[in-house]
Amino acid sequence: MSVVKGLFKDTAIYGISSILGRFLNWCLVPLYTYVLSSSADYGIVTNLYAWTALMMVILTYGMETGMFRFMSDANENPNTVYKTALTSLFGTSLIFVTVCMAFIHPIAQSLGYEQYPEFVGMMVCITAMDAFDCIPFAYLRYKKRPIAFAVIKFVMIFANIIMNLFFLLLCPYLWETAPQLIDWFYVPNYQVGYIFIANLISTLTVTLVLMPYVFKDKYAFDARLLKKMLHYSLPLLMLGVVGIMNQTIDKILFPYLYESKEVAVGQLGIYGACFKVAMVMMMFSQAFRYAYEPFVFDKSRSVGKEQMYADTMKYYVITSLLICLGMILFIDVIKLLIHESYWGGLVIVPIVLFSYLFQGIYSNLSIWYKLTDKTYYGFIISTIGLVINVLLLWFLVPLWGLIGAGFASFGAFFTMMMISYLLGCKYMPLPYDLRKIGTYLLLTMALLVINHFAVTPLVWVNYIIKVALLFVFIAYLVKKDLPLATLPFIGKYFKR
Numbered sequence: 001m002s003v004v005k006g007l008f009k010d011t012a013i014y015g016i017s018s019i020l021g022r023f024l025n026w027c028l029v030p031l032y033t034y035v036l037s038s039s040a041d042y043g044i045v046t047n048l049y050a051w052t053a054l055m056m057v058i059l060t061y062g063m064e065t066g067m068f069r070f071m072s073d074a075n076e077n078p079n080t081v082y083k084t085a086l087t088s089l090f091g092t093s094l095i096f097v098t099v100c101m102a103f104i105h106p107i108a109q110s111l112g113y114e115q116y117p118e119f120v121g122m123m124v125c126i127t128a129m130d131a132f133d134c135i136p137f138a139y140l141r142y143k144k145r146p147i148a149f150a151v152i153k154f155v156m157i158f159a160n161i162i163m164n165l166f167f168l169l170l171c172p173y174l175w176e177t178a179p180q181l182i183d184w185f186y187v188p189n190y191q192v193g194y195i196f197i198a199n200l201i202s203t204l205t206v207t208l209v210l211m212p213y214v215f216k217d218k219y220a221f222d223a224r225l226l227k228k229m230l231h232y233s234l235p236l237l238m239l240g241v242v243g244i245m246n247q248t249i250d251k252i253l254f255p256y257l258y259e260s261k262e263v264a265v266g267q268l269g270i271y272g273a274c275f276k277v278a279m280v281m282m283m284f285s286q287a288f289r290y291a292y293e294p295f296v297f298d299k300s301r302s303v304g305k306e307q308m309y310a311d312t313m314k315y316y317v318i319t320s321l322l323i324c325l326g327m328i329l330f331i332d333v334i335k336l337l338i339h340e341s342y343w344g345g346l347v348i349v350p351i352v353l354f355s356y357l358f359q360g361i362y363s364n365l366s367i368w369y370k371l372t373d374k375t376y377y378g379f380i381i382s383t384i385g386l387v388i389n390v391l392l393l394w395f396l397v398p399l400w401g402l403i404g405a406g407f408a409s410f411g412a413f414f415t416m417m418m419i420s421y422l423l424g425c426k427y428m429p430l431p432y433d434l435r436k437i438g439t440y441l442l443l444t445m446a447l448l449v450i451n452h453f454a455v456t457p458l459v460w461v462n463y464i465i466k467v468a469l470l471f472v473f474i475a476y477l478v479k480k481d482l483p484l485a486t487l488p489f490i491g492k493y494f495k496r
Helices: 002-026 028-035 039-060 063-071 078-102 104-111 117-142 146-177 191-209 223-256 261-277 279-298 305-329 331-337 340-365 367-371 375-400 402-427 434-453 459-480
Strands: none
Touching (some): 002 146, 002 279, 028 039, 028 146, 028 261, 039 104, 039 223, 039 261, 063 223, 078 117, 117 146, 117 191, 146 191, 223 261, 223 402, 261 279, 261 331, 261 402, 279 305, 279 340, 305 331, 305 459, 340 402, 367 402
16 A cells, blocks of 8 residues: 555656646647637647647657666666667657658648648657657656656746747737837737747757756667667557557547538537546546556566555546546536637537546556567557547547547547456456446446436535535545545544
């Protein structure tokens, strides 16, 4: 239990940069929904960022996990592993930028942005720098320096926010009141472009901040080691590509699933904005993964590791269900943060929340094929999920629109979770407390059903009911699985 508590402490610290940081970035979504001329403009942002996420996985080609794998190998020098990974990522990122810039106009035209090739060019540079930066960030995680990790992430986050506010709010104001101050660089009606410029500036800033860690210690490169790392990581590349496509394929294919491209891009903007509302679950999952991956490899030779992994799964699911419950209960408050023209898409939020839950469980289950070096199973499972995702998108979006896209993700991740669990029982059985997990799931469903039917004409009474329902879940958790005396920091105040 103490080891799991330590893991969750690291998760909480990573969450400062991941959850709170992404929340701060998420706060830009209301800005975009109010400032951009139409939902179609936000559709462009959603689509290009989906492509960027896919290219990011390709450019990192599993080296992040590969670095953890070989740093934990007693026969390898951790510094040599780190420097070899850095060198590899730098070379491939440089090649990527060079090739894309040489063919930027054909690439932009193929994506439907022939009028704005600079949008694509900026995203190419951003993706290349982000790919390279992932290795120094992984190094900080390996060294168990979550504070440094969080601080540097915040540098990037605040730089991005400040630049967005500057270009989208301050500059338009100055253009109306004192245009001579900015007419030498500011172009009115270039709103979407300034979103990408802000991102480019913030990414360049954090890359420069990471330079001390890039040049830390003596340079070392081992071609033999790189070959071994690539042999381990390339299956993870295929896994990562299929995995990220499961997360982004809806936003990539969406414009092609409507008869009208203009309507499709507008709907994609609404879908993308409402999808962001559910990102709290994804933020928690990512923060947890940052701490969990090194934890898994570090404890892979420990006695009792099976029970530690099982306990971790239980508390992950419980926390995720609490997040789902809270967001669904108070969705009518959360929706006030985005423009009302986007509210029609909020119906997908519960669907997306549970999709993220299944995705997070699948990520936790994946330890069986990572620790047994059967990473090809991850590729097979994710490919099955991708096929299901694409098929459901193809059939459901023309029928149900945004809801169809939400159910496509739901179906894909649920299927992946179940397949991974069944295979894990065969190759690396762990004592997961399915009865306890199922109890919390049923409790969550029951509370949501009560919330759905317990609606009164009095708004304040409805909120009292919602708070009471949330309290029931928390009270059950404290009584059964999380006594207050066991909590870090505040537990000492509840000990007898």
